[in-house]
Amino acid sequence: MLSAFRMPFYARAQVMTFRWFSSRQFRRASDLWSHARKLRDAQCDLLDPQELQVLDAALRQTRAALDGRANDETLAASAGELENAAEQCLRPYPHPEWRDNVEVFLVAIAIAMAIRTFFAQPFKIPTGSMQPTLYGVTLQDRRGDPSFVMPGLLRRLCEFAWHGAIYHQVIAQADGQFDHAGPLQHAFGVVNKQTFWIRYRNGPTAPITIWCGPDESQFDSVEHRIGLVDNYRLPSRFHQGQPILQFVEHTGDHLFVDRLTYNFRRPNLGEIIVFKTKDIPIPGQTADQYYIKRLIGLPGDTISIGDDRHVRINGIRLDAATPHFDKVYGFDTNSAPRESHYSGHILQYGYGSLLRTSADKLDVRQKHYAVFGDNTVNSSDSRYWGDFPERNIMGRAFLVYWPYSSRFGITTAQ
Secondary structure: OOOOOOOOHHHHHHHHHHHHHOOOHHHHHHHHHHHHHHHHOOOOOOHHHHHHHHHHHHHHHHHHHOOOOOHHHHHHHHHHHHHHHHHHHOOOOOOOHHHHHHHHHHHHHHHHHHHHHOOEEEEEEEOOOOOOOOOOOOOEEOOOOOOOOOOHHHHHHHHHHHHHHEEEEEEEOOEEEEEEEEOOOEEOOOOOEEEEEEEEOOEEEEEEEHHHHOOOOOOOHHHOOOOOOOOOOOEEEEOOOOOEEEEEOOOEEEEEEOOOOOOOOOOOOEEEEEEEOOOOOOOOOOOOOEEEEEEOOOOOOOEOOOOOEEEOOOOOOOOOOOOOOOOOOOOOOOOOOOOOOOOOOOOOOOOOOOOOOOOOOOOOOOEEEEEEEEEEOOOOHHHHHHOOEEHHEEEEEEEEEOOOOOOEOOOOOO
């Protein structure tokens, strides 16, 4: 005699998937069963045996209807009985809407944190060491531009949302000069706020507060970058009706860091990576930060820089044909190195440089890496502080998501 036919698990799963999309009643009954089962498990220590028996019987009946390919009328009847049993037996929670919203909020935070930790972490370019490949915060002093007109509020909002541009302007009420700058503060923990003190002629000092201004730089002061002092650190002077401050701040590129790929392979030469500066002897740095640079040396490599501004790895010269270096070494050999232009890689003759002449070499230790900035004339990199441990690498630059510019989009091919 043939035994009773029992549908295999994979076949039942296919039927349930089809019913889920084709039957609204099936979806309602399935969601109700899952919710009631969760509440039953959560309150099992509060329910008496009779209530548990009634609730379990209704759960079994609904489950059987779901698994047994019951029609919509049977599903509706089973779901109604389960709903009645739940209302009769389960204890109501106070403020259920709040509980549901908080639960959804916490789940969303957990998912976002997991994505940030294991897949893609947002990162803001802090400095200009990778220009022109990726830009940090840049400032344009517009006081010497007679054609400059401060845009209206709506246009300023659009410029910020689209291009990351922040406009600053303060007009002098009387003749005077810059006096001193207060400390940079972070209002609400994220918004820059700094007060500058102006001394008007024959009068006391007066404060000027700048919101959303530039960050501090280890290479230059904020007051010099925005034109309040000149190159000799002498205070700027102004007349009534003239701008004390008039500059446009462009936020640095914001990108996602790929935190997944390096779990399956080692970093490759020329990739743009983000790494922690912990335990790296960077001159002038007082706190751990994140840097972004181009990978120039792998474990065991020996690095040198020739007088032709080309790097040698183990004696082999890199050029524009080397993957990821087509722009870095595509410079005009007849032009001198320039700020924020591709100029190859130059030797640094200053104090603390490890690569002053073409004969100097940098040996990369095992489980260590070396990096150079594309903005070779203004980059604190391995030419000064050598290699760093592999554990400091956070990931590779993956995608610029804001602001919209020619650099917007995938960066891994650069």
